[in-house]
Amino acid sequence: MANEAINKKDLNLYENDTIKPIVSFGLITDIHYTDNDDRWNYSETFLRRYRNSLKLVDQACNYWLNAKYPIAFLLQLGDLIDGLCSTDKTSEYDLNLILKQFRNISPIYHIWGNHELYNFTRNELLNGPLCSFDTKDIEPAHYGTIQVCSNLKIIAIDTYELSLLGIEKTSEMYNQAMNFLRKYNQNENVNDPSGLDGYQQRFIQLNGGLTQKQLCWLQEQLTKAESLNEKVIIIGHIPIHPNAGDELALLWNYGDVLNILWEFNNTVLAYIAGHSHEGAYFYDEKEIHHLTLQAIVECEPDTNAFATIHVYKEYLIIQGIGRINTYRIDLLK
Template sequence: MSYPNGIIGAQGKQPLVSFGVISDVQYADIPDGRSFLGVPRYYRHSLLVLQRAVQSWNKQKLPFAINFGDIVDGLCPKVQSLTATQKIVNEFNAFDGSVYHMIGNHCLYNLPRDKLLPLLNITGCDSRAYYDFSPIPEFRFVVLDGYDVSAVGWPENHPSAVQAMKFLKEKNPNSNKNSPNGLVGTDRRFLMFNGAVGKEQMEWLDYTLNNATKLHQKVVICCHLPLDPSASSPESLLWNYDEVMEVVHRYNCVKACLAGHAHTGGYSVDSRGVHHRVLEAALECPPGTSAFGRVDLFHDSLSLIGMDRMDSQEMVFN
């Protein structure tokens, strides 16, 4: 199958399909600031990064793009949450192809799920935000909802929020549940701005990977939260990344796991040969710089061609 874009990949051959990627736009109409760790953040400029990404993807005639979550920042004034989210969605809608979104913690600080998911065209039942799609027969993309069990985004008395708060109380002794003080190693992930994949979603993942195996499909997993400690700071990991990867490793179909959330980017290959790539954040691009990319899919590899502050990465399958 060839695409009208005529893209020739890094290996000098035409990919099966190519698509755009961007993560952590975290737009807000507020002055520049800094993260908890003092890293500069450019809240208004991130809109320009997204515009450049969409222009680039349109120029390359890409059929689809994936947004890895956190489109609006938690510091966005609450009265502006809806208009700011709509503004960013409109920028994505300027892309000529399909856009697949996933939710992040910052999205959920701004809007409850029942308002957010329709804006992002995510149609999961019971306000769940996991789904899968196959742009070409040979590949399937599995989008996880990393805030399925979470202290943010659900009403306070919702079972997912109650379960999350109970879990955090057990795992994090700090009064501020976003503080990793005293937590060691990967236990530093037990923070309120992270979340977990719930039981039903885990069963769905198992079923979906089993189905993909039967159809001889290769799978790319996408999640706002990283799934491998070697690709990310421990503070950014999915609470139950180990349980998710235990399901993933039952099958040989998963070739790569792509994520956002950690902002600085990262890459690893796990013990079973699955590639993990965490994408650099659009939010942390100083004026005049960008971070987005194009991914070329081949039978035997996945190639990320990063723009500017997003590193390129060649991922050859086992």
């Protein structure tokens, strides 16, 4: 069962369990709020219901606030507001509006997606309500750790540290990202995947990658966790495995990250992301779970997409609501 979704009817086996979770916490991603009419996504396969996302966040918060086991914190995995807010000059107003929907849910740890970087510069994000980690030694990057309980840690990575988004075109990082991208994408518009085959289509502007500095930091954090016999869940906006999302929504240097995670496969339990709106799940060859959560913004009016992770002594239950399935992850491999 460790690598399979749980039938939602069977979830009662866990909900009726007399053993209280050690801790529970929430997951939500790709809300994309903007005060705009519904419109199709870029591939015209799913309708994006921008205003409906406010209602769905409200429903999620009501669920968490009235749950049998209230959540200790919330992980928001990026794209909180849509890039259209920037076009409409409403970014700050819309951000404050969606944040108010979370009411008494606290603390919330935010991951930055591409749409945060369409609306704000990195410096603005570092000095605003979406900065969730101590970035003193890594600015303008945004990554860090969360201690869930004595033997479980979350590592949040910045999947846009190497990126064209949210930074000045004259900056060294912009030039570094552009030079990296131009090795693979020669199109006039670097957000155009034309001529790129398969997973090479990831080399477009809406994705990003990790710098060598962050990769070294990630390895150091996993080495430390291993020495303490801790288990780790890693979170980021962009998926890092080709089988955990679509071809366009994949980290530029996903292989570098996977190689590090696979080195610590007895420590790393899962990688959880957003960005690929249809969602996906894959259990890789090193027994690491890759879960890409479905987007709030593309939910039908009568459904939702959020999850709660319940931590028990020997396993985790990722309890999905609406479009998201429910999974069990064993702590002992």
